[in-house]
Amino acid sequence: MKQMYAPPALSAALPAALSLSLLTLLISNAYAAPAPEASDAAMPTVVVTASAVALNVQDAPASISVITREEIERQPVYDLGTLLRRIPGVSGGLAPNGEQSKVKLRGLPENYTLILIDGKRQGNSADTNYRPDLGRQDLNWLSPEMIERIEVVRGPMSSLYGSDAMGGVINIITRKIPQKWSGSASANLTRPQDSDRGDATQMMLNVAGPLAQGVGLRLGGSVTRQKPDETTGGFVPAGREAPNGVGGSRDENFNAALNWTLAPGHLLSFDGSYGTQRATQSGTQTAPNRPLISSWGATKLVRKSAGMGYEGRWGKTEAKFNLYHNRYDNNDGAASSRAGSTILDGRVNQPLKLANIDHLLTLGGQWKRDTLFNNQTIGTIPIDYLGHAVVGSSLSRNTSALFAEDQVFLNDAFTLTLGARLDHDAKFGNHTSPRAYVVYRPASEWTIKGGVSQGFRAPTLKESTPGAATQSRGGGCGSLAPLGWNSRSGGCYMAGNADLKPETSTNAELGVNFQRAGWDLGMTYFHTNFKDKIEYDALGFFHGYWWTRMKNIQKARTRGIEASANLPLASSLTWRNNLTYMMESKNLTTGATLLATPKLSVFSALGWQVNKPLYLELSAQYTGKQLHGGESFGVTFAKAYTVTDLTANYAINPALTLRAGINNLTEEGPRADGKTNYYVPSRRFFLGLTSRF
Incomplete structure (x- = not known):
């Protein structure tokens, strides 16, 4: 029986004195620090997201990928999307902020992906924005220095996690508190070759260790600054990239965790975090006709969280409970x-x-209370599209759930996982999400897995409220065109709908994997049908305003193939590859292609361990042709392109590592053709230093 059910365990832009002080600290600590403990690289990869218990990744009943600590350390991670887009089934993550920064799983928008940290929901900041699509995805509220690994499950996981996991789950696992005090500090600088692109700098710190017998503390933080790019102001010379870029931003994150071992097998934990994301215009404008680009989303967004948890073991029985709050x-x-x-x-x-x-x-359960206050979009219109007076700017809702999962070990080679979750929503009633999944190991090198699962996504507080109306200046009003609206009509209101039903989906997948002597080959076919898809639908001109509203009007289908091949070409040379081919990504009601889903995406990386201290990697990411722009304005496509990166890691000694590299080595990307303004960074050079102490 193969079961593992143990609990989861600087740049000129910065003041010269600050940069010098940090680097001095890094180097002095490095030469005084002991060598780190032996790596766990040879240990089996254990994941905790695909099931209610910890399992070997090959036995996990889902399509799952893992980004390791080693991969995180090899380059500056200003946005986790830059790492996530390297795994099968993932698109997006192309920019530090804005719509193209958002990670999508199997072609679905970011609001279909549930983001967790150590298995706990991170909430959602989207509806605090005037336009939910303008803000950043809630991926980067944790210092990368504190991350041990990232687990990504592709496909519906509503049977375990309920709503918001319709497209999949991203679970960020933090580093454990060690028995001895230790830590790490990093400084990163990225400088674009083009003078109209802004520098990015980052500083991170993580320390952890025991306070007393059985009591451990971890502290971490990071400060990331992105200077704004400049724009050409509208005119694009032939052959130049479209006038786009990223706005300036400054992000700060601080995190703390305290673990208290009450007795062997019984752990009480406390954690808290505070983070800010600020839009800034700090930068130097090189010419009057080249203004600095403004950031998307909030001028200042603040996130606070606090929680406590308990893990216990009584013989073979284990339990885990969490109580936490995000704001x-x-x-x-x-x-x-x-x-x-x-x-x-x-x-x-x-x-x-x-x-x-x-x-x-x-067996498990969950209770959740969501609240929303937004005086920009809730209660700010005098009447809704029904003619009712709109008052108040606050919304709230309670939900609860019970779930069960049974892993049936029929024999040493065959495991059947059966699960179901019953969610109760105070507004939408009850919804059951079942799944059945099989993992078959006919030989030690082979794994065949597949199953069927149902997913659902309940409408958000804003989507289901008629008085929650977002004003659009045109881009969100396209469905009104057949009724006489056009881009010169002054925009419209996009409203919620009290009669919405939850979206549902049925997903089937089948995969095969082969592993032997470092070879790792895998392929998965997936097919997902959606119904009651929520989209904006045209209403018309009422009470002096053009209106659209949320409505269950559409069905959709996605199907495709995900494949990976990791090959040990020599003892010091490895070749990692993955591919995602979207065979179909279609709105079945309108016949239109779903937004921003590349037909083909390929990532390939050649890694060379030159000698013990030096590692080199040459990687390339191909992004195929993809839809650009709203359906109502005609279907246009961004051309395919390939971005190539070269990175180097050099261990000066066991406690000090130097990183350097070139991103977008060949200056590839979508070119201006009058139809697209997709952002792809120009050639950039980066330098980073990490000290472990």
């Missing part, structure tokens, strides 16, 4: 908005033997 505050001039969620969840794992067959049964 986002958007301070955008005279406007004010905030979103919060309070969550209590828990589960109990119990091995059983029934009819001489081993089972691992998990």
Whole structure:
């Protein structure tokens, strides 16, 4: 029986004195520090996101990829999207902010992906923005220095996580608190070759260790600054890139965790975090006709979180409970908005033997309260499209859930996972999400897995409220064109709808994997049908305004192939590859292609361990032709392009590592053709230093 159910465990832009002080600290600590403990690289990869218990990645009942600590350390990580887009089934992550920064799983928008840190929901800041699509994805509220690994599950996981996991789950796992005090500090600088592109700098620190017998503390933080790019102001010479770029930003994140071992097998934990994301215009304008680019989203977004948890073991029975609160505050001039969620969840794992067959049964539940206040979009219009007076700017909703999962170990080669979750929403009633998944190991080198699962996404507070109306200046009003609206009509209101139903999906997938002597080959076919898809639908001209509203009007289907091939070409040379081919990504109601889904995406990296201290990697990412622009304005496509990166890591000694490289080595990207303004960074040079102490 293959089961593992143990609990989861500087640049000129900065003041010269600050840069010098940090580098001095890094180097002095490095030469005084002991060598790090032996790596766990040879240990089996254990994941905790695809099931209610920890499992070997090959036995996990889902399509799952893992980004390791080693991969995170090899380059400056200003945005986790730059790492996530390297794995199969993932698109987006192309820019530091804006729409193209957002990560999508299997072609679905970012609001279909649930983001967790150590298994806990991070809430959602989207509805605190005037336009939810303008803000950044909530991926970067944790210092990369604190991340041990990132687990990405592709496909619906509503049977475990409920709503918001319709497209998949991204679970960020933090580093454990060690038995001895240790830590790391990093400084990174990225400088574009083009003078009209802004520098990026980053400083990170992580320290952890024991305070007393059985009590451990971890502290971490990071400061990331992106200077704004400049724009040509509209005119694009032949052969130049479209006039686009990224706005300036300054992000700060601070995190703390305290673990207290009450007795062997019983752990009490506390954690808290505070982070800000600021839009800035700090930079130097090189010419009057080249203004600095403004950032998308909030002028200042603040995130606060606090929580406590308990993990316990009684013989073979294990339990885990968490109580935590997340809050986002958007301070955008005279406007004010905030979103919060309070969550209590828990589960109990119990091995059983029934009819001489081993089972691992998990029972769990969750209670959640969501709140939203937004005086820009809720209660700011005098009447809704029904003619009702609109008052108040606050919304709230309670949800609860029960779930069960049974892993049935039919024999040493065959495991059947059955699971279901019952969600109760105070507004939308009950919804059941079942799944069945099979993992078959006919030989030690081969794994065949597949299954069927259902997903659902309940409408958000804003989507289901008629008085929650976002004003669009044109881009969101395209569905009104057949009714006489045009881009000179002054925009429209995009409103919620109290009669919405949850979106649902049925996903089927089948995959095969082969591993031997460092070779790792895999392929997965997936097919997902959606119904009751929520989109804006044209209403018309009412009470002096053009209106669209949310409505369950569409069906959609996605299907495709994900493949990977990791090949040991020599003892010091490895070749990693993955591919995503979208065979179909279609709105079945309108016949239109779904937005921003490349037909083909390929990532390939050749890694060379030149000698013990030096590692080189040459990687290339191909992004195929993809839809650009709204359906109502005609279907146009961004051309395919390939971005090539070269990176180097040099271990000066066991505690000091130097990183350097060139991003977009060949200056590739979508070129101006009058139809697209997709952003791809120009050639950039980076330098980084990490000290472990």
